[in-house]
Each structure stands twice: as structure tokens, then as C-alpha cells.
Amino acid sequence: MNFAFVTCVQIGLSCMEELYAVNGTLKLIITLHDEKAKNKSGRIYVDDFAELHSIPVIKVNHINDVAAVQAIKEYAIDWLFIIGWSQIASLEVINAPKYGAIGAHPTLLPQGRGRAAIPWAIIKGLDKTGVTFFKLDENVDTGLILAQQEIPLSATETATVLYEKVNDAHKELISKLYFDLKSGNAKGIVQDESLATYWEGRTPKDGEITLDMDVYQADRLVRATTKPYPGAYVVDKAKKIIIWEGLASIRKQMLPNTLELILTGGYYYATNFEIFDN
Numbered sequence: 001m002n003f004a005f006v007t008c009v010q011i012g013l014s015c016m017e018e019l020y021a022v023n024g025t026l027k028l029i030i031t032l033h034d035e036k037a038k039n040k041s042g043r044i045y046v047d048d049f050a051e052l053h054s055i056p057v058i059k060v061n062h063i064n065d066v067a068a069v070q071a072i073k074e075y076a077i078d079w080l081f082i083i084g085w086s087q088i089a090s091l092e093v094i095n096a097p098k099y100g101a102i103g104a105h106p107t108l109l110p111q112g113r114g115r116a117a118i119p120w121a122i123i124k125g126l127d128k129t130g131v132t133f134f135k136l137d138e139n140v141d142t143g144l145i146l147a148q149q150e151i152p153l154s155a156t157e158t159a160t161v162l163y164e165k166v167n168d169a170h171k172e173l174i175s176k177l178y179f180d181l182k183s184g185n186a187k188g189i190v191q192d193e194s195l196a197t198y199w200e201g202r203t204p205k206d207g208e209i210t211l212d213m214d215v216y217q218a219d220r221l222v223r224a225t226t227k228p229y230p231g232a233y234v235v236d237k238a239k240k241i242i243i244w245e246g247l248a249s250i251r252k253q254m255l256p257n258t259l260e261l262i263l264t265g266g267y268y269y270a271t272n273f274e275i276f277d278n
Contacts, residue, residue: 001182004028004077004097006063009042009084011104011167016049018171024178026055028075030068033059041228042084042163064090072096079181082136083170086115094136099181101136103143104173106166107199108150109134110191113141115201118162121153122224128152129162131169133177135188142196144188146180147173158223158245204230209243215266219248222270234261238278245272 003024005016008031016026031046050057058071063085069092072080080101082089094101106117108130121129130150135143149169153162180186207225209218209232222232222243231242241259250266259270 001078002027002076003178003181004030004072004075004080006030006068006080006082006089007046007084008032008037008044009040010044011042011170012081012083012085013044013046013049014167015081015083015104015170015174016046018175019178020053022175022178024175026053027077028058028071029055030058030060030063030071033061036061037086040086041230063087064093069093069096081174088140089136091138094138102133102146102177103136103141104131104133104170105141106131106169108132108148109141109145110193110196112197112199114199116199118159118166119202119224119229120199122157122159122162123220125220126153131166131173133173134191142191145191146186146188147177149173156223159226159229163228207232209234209261209263209268211263214264215248215250215268218261218263218268219246222246222268235278240276240278241270241273242276243270243273246270 003026005012005026007013019026029046029050034045037043046057058067060068063082073096077097078099080097082101083104089101106129107121109132112120128150130148132145133147134145137143149172151165151169177186207221207230209221222245225232226244231244233240233242247269248266249269252267253269255269259273261268261270
């Protein structure tokens with residue numbers, strides 16, 4: 001059975017590495033041209049991995065490019081994994097592999113369909129999230145669930161830590177799913193539409209801490225947008241201050257080498273920050 005991968009981010013690379021760790025193989029990798037999406041969170045380049053394992057690579061501007069569809073058909077791909085890819089695949093791409101295409105989404109689908117799943121899980125104060133592998137269809141994040149793993153969230157969860165948890169969950173799920181697909185034992189579960197929620201995309205501008213926020217909203221925003229994301233920030237005159245880490249407090253504290261923000265309900269003390277000209 002022939003498998004192929006579409007990815008341009010670290011989680012996708014981790015999944016491919018895991019497949020080869022369990023003696024799996026790929027017939028093809030499709031990725032973005034090198035100059036595309038350079039600032040995308042987790043952006044990686046697949047060339048070294050592909051060369052190491054002698055895997056052909058097709059580079060495209062968009063997953064729906066003719067070159068992508070032709071390559072999937074040329075290499076007689078049975079299953080196509082599309083991991084960490086923000087472009088929506090057309091039905092032509094989804095139907096090009098013999099058995100279909102598989103996506104992965106870092107939530108417990110049908111909750112959290114859409115974008116920016118890792119930041120939103122923290123901003124919303126959830127106590128758990130997860131990773132779901134599902135068969136792609138004509139809609140976004142709606143296909144049959146093939147594998148799912150829950151990830152508990154702590155009250156101080158950061159995007160940095162959660163990104164690693166999500167990465168590890170992808171690796172655990174894909175190794176099992178790979179063999180289920182090869183043996184024909186993969187079972188699809190229909191998503192319960194009554195439980196579906198949708199999360200909007202986010203931009204770096206959405207990371208601004210404003211004075212109408214309470215201290216706990218600011219704390220969640222900092223934790224949700226820290227690395228590998230662009231970071232939360234405040235604007236002070238001609239300066240932009242990006243905050244990577246801090247401490248929320250309901251009482252004023254005397255903390256050295258910190259930036260103090262006075263917010264509703266308390267104080268936020270930035271302990272790791274950078275200052276730039278705005």
C-alpha cells in the first residue's frame with residue numbers, strides 16, 4: 001500500500017519520522033516552495049528527511065495545484081496524509097488517492113473545528129483538548145474520525161508545552177493508524193454535529209493586551225501565544241513590548257526586572273519580554 005504526506009510544519013515532520021521509526025514507508029512528499037509561508041509557526045523544510053529516505057518531493061504553491069494532483073496519481077497513492085496544512089484541499093485532491101486523504105486536527109473533534117486550535121484551547125480555559133485524525137471530506141474538519149487522543153490541560157498550560165504534547169499525540173496516533181490502514185482495520189466514526197463548535201483564525205494582532213482586559217484574560221493570552229507563536233504584546237507610545245512569560249497577581253508585588261501591567265482585578269508582571277520600536 002502506497003502512502004504520501006503533505007506537510008510543511010514540525011508536527012508533520014515528526015509524524016513522518018515516527019512512521020519510519022516503526023518501519024513504515026512513504027512514496028511521496030508534497031510541501032510548499034521554500035519561499036512560501038516562511039513565518040508560519042512551526043515551519044520546516046522536508047528536503048533532508050526526504051533525501052535520507054530517498055523519497056520524491058513535489059513543491060507547490062497550493063495543495064490544489066495541478067502538479068500535486070498529478071503526482072498523487074502518478075505515484076499511485078492509496079492514502080494521503082495532510083498534516084499541519086492551512087490550505088483547504090479540493091475534492092480533486094481528496095479523491096486523487098485510491099482510498100482517500102486523512103487530516104489531523106489538534107482538538108477533540110467535533111469540538112474546535114477551524115483554526116488556531118492550540119491558542120484557543122488555552123484562551124478558553126479548557127481543562128482538556130486532544131488530537132483527532134479524520135478522513136477528509138468536502139467540508140472543514142467534518143469527516144469520519146479514525147483515531148483520537150485526549151490531552152489534559154493544566155491551569156498554567158502554555159502554548160510551548162501544549163505544542164509538544166500535541167506533537168507527541170500525533171506521533172502516537174499515526175503509528176497505530178498507519179498499521180490499521182495497511183491491514184484494512186481502520187474504522188471511521190461519524191462526528192456528532194450537535195457537539196460541533198467552530199474556532200476562528202487568529203493573527204499576530206489578536207495578541208494585543210488591552211487595558212480593558214482583566215488580569216486572568218491577559219495571563220491566558222500570554223500563555224496561549226507564547227513560542228512557537230508570535231507572542232502577546234502591549235503598545236507603549238512608540239514601543240511594542242512582546243511578552244513571552246509572566247505572572248498574574250491579585251495583589252501588588254515588588255518583583256525585580258519585571259514589567260508591571262495594572263489590569264482589572266489585579267496586576268500582571270511580565271518576567272520575559274522584548275521591546276521593539278513600533
